[in-house]
Amino acid sequence: MSATDLDTPEETRWTGKFIVTKTRGKWEYVGRTRGVRAAVIVAVDDGHVILVEQYRVPLGRSCLELPAGLVGDETEGEAIADAAARELEEETGYRAARIDPIGEFASSPGMVTETFTLMRASGLTKVSDGGGVDDENIIVHRVPLAEVADFLEIRRAAGTVADVKLLLLLGAGILAGR
DSSP states (O other): OOHHHHHSOOEEEEEOSSEEEEEETTEEEEEESTTOEEEEEEEEETTEEEEEEEEETTTTEEEEEOOEEEESSSSTTOOHHHHHHHHHHHHHSEEEEEEEEEEEEESOTTTBOOEEEEEEEEEEEEOSOOOOSTTOOOEEEEEEGGGHHHHHHHHHHTTOEEOGGGHHHHHHHHHTTO
């Protein structure tokens, strides 16, 4: 980033209900409004990872993802662990006995200010079918950890795109050249 960009004040170009577009120098980027953040949940149950698939309007197709959701979008000051537990149950139908933070990560730092907190859910109990709220129409997948790469290949062949956060599950295989 040039000194000019650093010295240029940030300008808001447009604000919607959930996102805001901004510029600083030659940079254009988006972020969440009202301090809303995101939680992403890694939920492993008896050697299986819980994944969700849902249609994403910006992509124009279904996306395979880790369960996730917004923090503070409905209740200001909501704790990240509370939001993660709520989203996990709404989307997947699983309730976690424990939810622990792994760390904060940037989604796409060249164009989005949003960060997310990766959470680990353990002690899972199936309490409902999941599927999300209202018209989310989420499909829940319980995939053996050893078969994630094959499952992803099958879903891609069907036209589903993979969220970048799935690299967490594929990393060892990619580094080993598989």
